[in-house]
Each structure stands twice: as C-alpha cells, then as structure tokens.
Amino acid sequence: MHNAVTDHTDFEGGSDAYHRYSGFDIIGDIHGCGTTLKALLERLGYQKKAGIYQHASRQALFVGDVVDRGPHIRQALSIVYDMVSAGHAQMVMGNHEYNAICYMTPAPAESGHTFLREHTPHHNRLIAETLEQFANHREDWSDYLQWFSELPLFMETQAFRVVHACWDSDMIAQYRERYGSNRISLAVINESVQKGSFASIVTDRLMRGTDIKLPDKQVIRSRDGHERRFFRTKFWAKKPATYADVVFQPDPLPDTLIERVLTKKEKKRLSHYGENERPLFFGHYWLQGRPMPVRNNLACLDYSAVKYGRLVAYRMDGEQQLDPSKFVWVYVNTPEYEAMKSATQHSDDFYGE
Numbered sequence: 001m002h003n004a005v006t007d008h009t010d011f012e013g014g015s016d017a018y019h020r021y022s023g024f025d026i027i028g029d030i031h032g033c034g035t036t037l038k039a040l041l042e043r044l045g046y047q048k049k050a051g052i053y054q055h056a057s058r059q060a061l062f063v064g065d066v067v068d069r070g071p072h073i074r075q076a077l078s079i080v081y082d083m084v085s086a087g088h089a090q091m092v093m094g095n096h097e098y099n100a101i102c103y104m105t106p107a108p109a110e111s112g113h114t115f116l117r118e119h120t121p122h123h124n125r126l127i128a129e130t131l132e133q134f135a136n137h138r139e140d141w142s143d144y145l146q147w148f149s150e151l152p153l154f155m156e157t158q159a160f161r162v163v164h165a166c167w168d169s170d171m172i173a174q175y176r177e178r179y180g181s182n183r184i185s186l187a188v189i190n191e192s193v194q195k196g197s198f199a200s201i202v203t204d205r206l207m208r209g210t211d212i213k214l215p216d217k218q219v220i221r222s223r224d225g226h227e228r229r230f231f232r233t234k235f236w237a238k239k240p241a242t243y244a245d246v247v248f249q250p251d252p253l254p255d256t257l258i259e260r261v262l263t264k265k266e267k268k269r270l271s272h273y274g275e276n277e278r279p280l281f282f283g284h285y286w287l288q289g290r291p292m293p294v295r296n297n298l299a300c301l302d303y304s305a306v307k308y309g310r311l312v313a314y315r316m317d318g319e320q321q322l323d324p325s326k327f328v329w330v331y332v333n334t335p336e337y338e339a340m341k342s343a344t345q346h347s348d349d350f351y352g353e
C-alpha cells in the first residue's frame with residue numbers, strides 16, 4: 001500500500017520513520033495531564049510493551065508543552081520521553097520546554113542577570129508545579145532539560161508539517177541555512193536571550209506565534225487573571241483589514257478595538273500560511289469546544305486539556321485536505337465531576353446487586 005506519508009524520503013525525524021510507519025498521530029499540548037495522555041494513547045490503539053507505549057504501524061508526534069500546570073508532569077514526561085527514545089514518537093519543542101531551560105540556566109556573568117529567564121513572580125508561578133513535582137527527582141529533571149536542549153523546533157515531511165505555534169517559511173529556511181538543522185541547541189538558546197538576535201526572533205515566532213500590541217497602552221485582562229498588552233494573531237489570514245480578521249485567542253477583544261483597522265506596521269508583524277501549502281499541525285492557542293480544522297490545511301490541537309478541556313490528536317495518513325472526522329480526544333474532567341461519576345457508579349452497583 002502506498003500513501004503520501006510512506007512514499008516520502010525527507011522526513012526529518014530520521015530516515016526510517018516513513019518506512020516503519022504508515023501513519024502519524026499528532027498530539028496537542030499535554031501540560032502535565034499524564035493520566036489523560038495514557039487514556040488518549042490507549043484510545044488511539046497504542047499498547048504498553050516493555051513499559052513503553054507503541055503502535056505497530058503508527059508513530060506519535062507531540063507538538064510540545066508537555067510540562068507545567070498539570071498534576072502529573074513527571075508521568076507525562078516519562079511516557080513521551082520513553083516513546084521518543086524508542087522511536088515510537090517524536091516531539092517538537094514548546095515554549096514551556098524552552099522557558100524551562102532558560103529558567104534553569106545561569107546567565108553569563110557579564111549579562112547582569114542571574115538566569116537566562118529571570119525569576120520574576122510571573123515566571124516563578126508558571127513553572128511552580130513542574131519544580132514542585134521534581135523536587136525529589138532532581139537528576140531526572142536535569143536529564144529532561146538536557147533532552148529539551150536538543151529538540152527539533154519544527155518538522156516536515158512532503159505531506160505535512162508540525163510546529164508548536166507558527167510556521168514561518170522564510171524564517172525556517174533561514175534557520176536551516178544558519179544552523180544546518182531543525183533542532184535547537186544550547187548555542188541557539190544562548191543567542192536567543194539576546195534581544196533582536198535572529199535566534200530570539202525565530203524562537204519567539206515558532207513557539208509563541210505572532211501578536212499585535214494593543215494601541216494607546218491599553219491592557220486586557222485574560223480569564224486566568226493575567227494583564228496582557230498584546231493579543232495573539234492568526235498566521236494564515238488572507239488580506240486582513242481589521243483586528244477582527246486576525247485575532248486568535250480565547251479572550252475576546254473589547255468592542256472598542258475589534259473593528260480597528262490594521263496599520264501597515266501591524267500588518268508587517270503578521271505571517272501568512274497559504275491555502276495551498278501542505279497541512280500544518282500546531283498547538284499553543286488554548287482552543288475550546290469541539291475539535292475541527294481551523295482551515296482545510298491547518299489544525300490546532302491544543303484544546304485546553306489542563307483547564308478541563310480536551311486532550312486532542314489528529315490521525316494523519318497523508319491526506320492534503322484535513323478530515324474533521326479524524327480528530328480523536330479525551331475529556332479532562334473536573335474533580336467535582338469525577339466525584340459525581342463515581343458516586344453514580346457506586347449507586348448503580350448497589351441497585352444491580
């Protein structure tokens with residue numbers, strides 16, 4: 001049997017991947033939802049053999065952001081890491097893995113900083129659960145950091161592409177030319193903390209996407225209480241004219257801004273992924289509701305698992321028009337719902353006797 005994936009020879013994850021696998025399951029942001037990850041892998045037909053989840057004919061591709069926020073970060077990391085090590089999965093870096101390295105790495109003495117990512121109250125809060133859960137597993141944590149520091153930033157086959165937040169063809173071409181690889185490295189990370197450097201621009205674009213600064217020093221407060229001076233934007237809008245044409249985030253813009261006309265300078269900040277390009281899979285954007293393609297060739301797989309949303313996968317077999325029926329997901333229930341469910345089950349058992 002031939003299909004678009006198995007026929008191609010330029011898979012960046014290693015030349016044997018396309019021979020061994022007839023399809024790929026691309027999985028969204030996990031953020032420490034380790035139990036839900038197990039449930040999703042099982043639903044996708046992966047089985048644990050010799051302690052490692054695997055599928056006879058498919059490979060899992062993770063879009064990054066395995067760490068931070070959730071209750072089972074170590075479990076999630078160990079599942080993903082073991083799968084990647086054994087060749088049953090690959091992963092691109094998310095901004096949370098990148099932040100973790102920078103947070104943990106001492107800054108050069110002459111920089112005037114202590115760490116590559118400053119330990120501000122906001123940054124401390126974002127990584128708190130990860131550090132807490134690794135408090136008694138420091139060696140494991142430093143092994144994972146070492147692994148993060150060499151992850152791919154982007155991946156492509158001739159049939160599809162994967163990146164954490166935004167595919168920018170020009171920047172990716174430049175990245176390959178400059179660093180000769182699709183992977184990050186400590187050298188790139190050290191360069192990336194220097195404002196204005198190519199490494200800082202490209203890591204920010206690929207792992208955080210594009211955004212626009214709110215005019216007149218305005219601030220919006222997001223649902224989780226953060227004050228934001230920027231809003232996240234689409235990287236696929238065709239000839240956008242107003243803020244409404246580009247906004248892409250769970251928090252709506254205030255009515256006073258939504259119809260605001262984009263300036264030339266703001267348009268320059270945007271990026272454009274064409275309608276005829278091969279399908280692209282990404283995470284990052286905290287979507288809600290029923291998973292579906294953003295467009296025929298675009299699928300965001302982040303459906304806010306750690307905020308009691310869904311952990312989502314897309315089963316990719318090389319099709320060039322994404323199929324809404326190929327999303328698979330597992331709900332993350334609130335503790336209250338779980339308690340209610342087990343109470344119901346208990347009474348069912350009781351009446352069944």
Ligand SMILES: [Mn+2]
Nearest residue numbers: 029065284302
């Ligand atoms: Mn994320």
